[in-house]
Amino acid sequence: MPQRRNAGKPKVAVFKFASCDGCQLSLLDAEEELLDVAGAINIAFFPEASRRMLRGPYDIGIVEGSITTPHDVEHIRAIRKSCGALITIGACATAGGIQALRNWKDIRNFVHVVYASPEYISTLDRSLPVGSFVHVDFELRGCPINKFQLLEIINAFLNKRKPNIHTYSVCMECKIKGNNCIMVARGEPCLGPVTQSGCGAICPSFNRGCYGCFGPMESPNAPALSARLHELGQTKHDIKLAFRTFNAYADAFRKESESNEQ
Amino acid sequence: MNNRVIKVDYIARVEGEGALTVKTKDGQVSDVRFRIFEPPRFFEAFLRGRKFSEAPDITARICGICPVAYQMSSVHAMESLFRAKVEGQLRELRRLLYCGEWIESHALHIYMLHAPDFLGYDDAIQLAGDHPDAVQRGLRLKKTGNDLVAVLAGREIHPINVKVGGFYRLPDKSDFDEVLESLKRARDEAYETVLWTSKLNFPDFVSDYEFVSLSHPDEYPFNEGKLVSNKGLNIDVRDYELVFHESHIPYSNALQSTLRNPRSSDQRTPAQHNRGAYLTGPLARLNLNFEKLSPLARKAAEEANMRPPILNPFKSIVVRAIETLYACDEAIRIIKSYKPPLESAVDYQVRPGFGFGCTEAPRGILYHRYLIGEDGLIKDAKIVPPTAQNQRMIESDLRNFVSSNIKMSKQDLTLRCEQVVRNYDPCISCATHFLRLDISEER
Numbered sequence: 001m002p003q004r005r006n007a008g009k010p011k012v013a014v015f016k017f018a019s020c021d022g023c024q025l026s027l028l029d030a031e032e033e034l035l036d037v038a039g040a041i042n043i044a045f046f047p048e049a050s051r052r053m054l055r056g057p058y059d060i061g062i063v064e065g066s067i068t069t070p071h072d073v074e075h076i077r078a079i080r081k082s083c084g085a086l087i088t089i090g091a092c093a094t095a096g097g098i099q100a101l102r103n104w105k106d107i108r109n110f111v112h113v114v115y116a117s118p119e120y121i122s123t124l125d126r127s128l129p130v131g132s133f134v135h136v137d138f139e140l141r142g143c144p145i146n147k148f149q150l151l152e153i154i155n156a157f158l159n160k161r162k163p164n165i166h167t168y169s170v171c172m173e174c175k176i177k178g179n180n181c182i183m184v185a186r187g188e189p190c191l192g193p194v195t196q197s198g199c200g201a202i203c204p205s206f207n208r209g210c211y212g213c214f215g216p217m218e219s220p221n222a223p224a225l226s227a228r229l230h231e232l233g234q235t236k237h238d239i240k241l242a243f244r245t246f247n248a249y250a251d252a253f254r255k256e257s258e259s260n261e262q
Numbered sequence: 263m264n265n266r267v268i269k270v271d272y273i274a275r276v277e278g279e280g281a282l283t284v285k286t287k288d289g290q291v292s293d294v295r296f297r298i299f300e301p302p303r304f305f306e307a308f309l310r311g312r313k314f315s316e317a318p319d320i321t322a323r324i325c326g327i328c329p330v331a332y333q334m335s336s337v338h339a340m341e342s343l344f345r346a347k348v349e350g351q352l353r354e355l356r357r358l359l360y361c362g363e364w365i366e367s368h369a370l371h372i373y374m375l376h377a378p379d380f381l382g383y384d385d386a387i388q389l390a391g392d393h394p395d396a397v398q399r400g401l402r403l404k405k406t407g408n409d410l411v412a413v414l415a416g417r418e419i420h421p422i423n424v425k426v427g428g429f430y431r432l433p434d435k436s437d438f439d440e441v442l443e444s445l446k447r448a449r450d451e452a453y454e455t456v457l458w459t460s461k462l463n464f465p466d467f468v469s470d471y472e473f474v475s476l477s478h479p480d481e482y483p484f485n486e487g488k489l490v491s492n493k494g495l496n497i498d499v500r501d502y503e504l505v506f507h508e509s510h511i512p513y514s515n516a517l518q519s520t521l522r523n524p525r526s527s528d529q530r531t532p533a534q535h536n537r538g539a540y541l542t543g544p545l546a547r548l549n550l551n552f553e554k555l556s557p558l559a560r561k562a563a564e565e566a567n568m569r570p571p572i573l574n575p576f577k578s579i580v581v582r583a584i585e586t587l588y589a590c591d592e593a594i595r596i597i598k599s600y601k602p603p604l605e606s607a608v609d610y611q612v613r614p615g616f617g618f619g620c621t622e623a624p625r626g627i628l629y630h631r632y633l634i635g636e637d638g639l640i641k642d643a644k645i646v647p648p649t650a651q652n653q654r655m656i657e658s659d660l661r662n663f664v665s666s667n668i669k670m671s672k673q674d675l676t677l678r679c680e681q682v683v684r685n686y687d688p689c690i691s692c693a694t695h696f697l698r699l700d701i702s703e704e705r
Contacts, residue, residue, distance in 0.1 A: 016278075016279065017301075018300075018301050018303055019326075019691065020323050020324060020325050020326040020329075020691050021277045021278060021325070021326045021327060021689075021691045022323075022325075022326020022327070022329070022419040022420060023326065025277075025326050025327060025370075025419065026419065028370065028374060029366075029404075029408060029418060029419070031401040031402070031404055031405040031408070032401075032405070034387075034401065035387070035390055035397075035398075035401075038387040038390075043385075043387065047272055047273075047274045047275075048274075048275065048276070048277060049274075049275065049374065049375075049385050049386070049387075050274060050275065050384050050385030050387070050388075051274040051275060051378075051384040051385065051680075052384040052385065052388075053272070053274070068301050068303070069301045072301070097303075097323075098303070098305075098308075098320060098323045099303040099304065099305075099308075101308035102304055102307065102308060105307070105308070107304060107307070123301060123302070127303075143323065143420060144326060144417075144419040144420055199417070202416040202417055202422055203416070203422050203430075205416070205431075206415075206416050206422060206423050206430045206431040207430045207431040207606075208422065208425075208430040208431075211319065211422075213420070241312065241313065241316070245316075245319075245320070246323065
């Protein structure tokens with residue numbers, strides 16, 4: 001068995017909770033940078049990529065997924081204690097994810113109705129972000145995250161500097177790309193004005209409205225956008241659904257979907 | 263010595279959270295469990311009340327590794343209900359998108375998840391220390407698949423360009439210039455991958471599987487075809503639930519599937535009625551569709567001595583390489599003959615009723631069924647991912663492998679058992695998200 005050459009380098013661990021695996025996959029999707037990153041750090045715990053699982057403490061913990069079971073709550077508290085810095089990645093870890101749609105339903109009742117032995121299933125009433133339970137040092141948005149932003153975060157933490165992640169809206173990215181505004185020019189409903197940038201405004205670039213997968217920008221004016229969407233012919237139900245997707249439980253989107261509840 | 267427990271609490275290098283336990287008593291296997299403990303996310307529950315048009319983007323979030331598969335099965339299900347025919351270049355573009363996903367998913371599994379087992383490493387990064395050329399080749403292949411998905415559909419994970427009826431935006435021919443060059447190189451590297459994987463050391467292990475896959479008269483299956491098996495199954499996708507049954511077992515958060523003969527067929531005894539476990543995925547596809555591979559992929563398969571029947575599941579790594587080569591070849595063919603159609607999507611009328619879709623995800627058949635109401639909202643959804651279907655077969659392989667290698671050291675046997683699971687490239691995140699919730703109060 002060959003020796004590892006990165007003993008003594010910062011120990012990094014990747015943990016998973018309820019999620020699709022896409023955000024941690026982003027690290028493996030950084031094909032051109034992966035081996036350089038792996039050379040700069042000691043990947044101590046990353047089960048999706050390695051059988052080698054070293055015990056903590058870790059310098060940096062990267063967490064994907066939302067907290068959905070009583071066991072998750074204990075686990076994330078233990079992880080927090082074992083990590084110097086804790087970074088959450090993706091809509092599940094930062095806002096509860098698509099599975100937070102259950103937060104408006106009585107899921108426990110569903111389970112009891114369906115299963116002869118509901119004790120097989122252990123679940124919390126709500127799917128919540130990691131930050132609801134422990135202190136988080138940085139939250140990286142997106143469903144999925146942008147892999148270049150992930151590399152930037154890792155780089156920043158390794159070099160003890162502030163990550164350079166913009167908190168302005170998708171509109172800014174459309175302007176930078178020189179896109180015609182699809183809402184102004186074509187009346188296409190778009191969440192771009194209230195959604196944080198980071199995706200590269202891909203949906204408007206592909207002739208469709210932004211669906212908010214990076215969650216609310218800093219200080220969004222969601223009610224103003226709802227009013228405009230209404231003028232464009234969207235019903236309250238349409239607007240409620242638009243805000244209630246992958247970042248449904250992020251504060252600004254949650255409030256806006258609830259105020260459009262009939 | 264006679265009573266042993268092989269136990270892995272957290273199986274590495276698979277997507278999601280699973281564990282395995284094999285117990286032996288007096289030299290016989292007494293218990294086998296492939297346990298999925300990842301918590302359920304209840305997709306089928308919260309799809310209710312969502313618009314039919316949201317299904318591709320919502321269900322994509324079930325899996326970050328094969329989102330295209332979810333998008334494809336969901337749009338085909340809706341289109342079957344709305345009688346929308348997506349043909350010609352639009353249909354070709356969908357195949358092209360699937361090629362990209364197969365390339366990235368298979369390259370990930372071959373080089374980063376599976377190969378380290380055969381060569382005795384913990385992971386691909388360690389492997390890269392001694393075999394840098396191989397790992398670099400794998401990363402380049404994976405990147406080519408990802409680039410293809412991104413060019414056509416915006417980004418590699420949860421792409422944004424797929425909708426019921428077609429696409430939001432059509433690519434220009436010139437959009438593919440760069441990725442076409444990468445694909446030509448990738449095709450050569452995929453060929454090398456077939457030969458490289460075929461020289462690995464495979465344990466001597468075969469099983470009499472029932473293989474299930476789609477089958478299409480003219481092409482290697484992606485989006486369309488009948489559901490067939492090597493043991494006589496031949497049905498339309500809409501009849502899926504007549505023969506495939508799911509059950510809930512205590513130790514797994516994913517429903518297990520089994521295959522049954524349709525009750526109406528004849529007067530079989532219950533034993534004949536239950537056909538039990540079956541295998542879906544690359545091994546099944548290749549065995550059932552070998553003649554539909556491109557000439558180049560067939561040539562590579564023959565050079566690697568991989569003609570059907572291939573009954574050793576450890577050789578699935580070679581099968582994935584052959585399919586990667588096929589996907590590169592097919593992508594090049596589609597791009598070269600691409601002429602942008604006039605419209606990016608076909609028109610359709612929303613109608614209430616049931617829609618059925620089944621497509622070939624990298625890991626096997628992915629079935630979606632929706633009930634749509636008059637208002638275009640989803641009233642009910644059922645989704646059966648390939649890993650849920652393979653669970654029984656994974657357990658059967660574990661049982662058979664341990665039975666015939668009972669004298670192997672515990673350490674070696676544990677590693678081999680993990681490898682038996684990894685042969686299936688299980689996606690546990692997919693499998694757990696389908697705990698079925700029949701909510702009686704809504705009926």
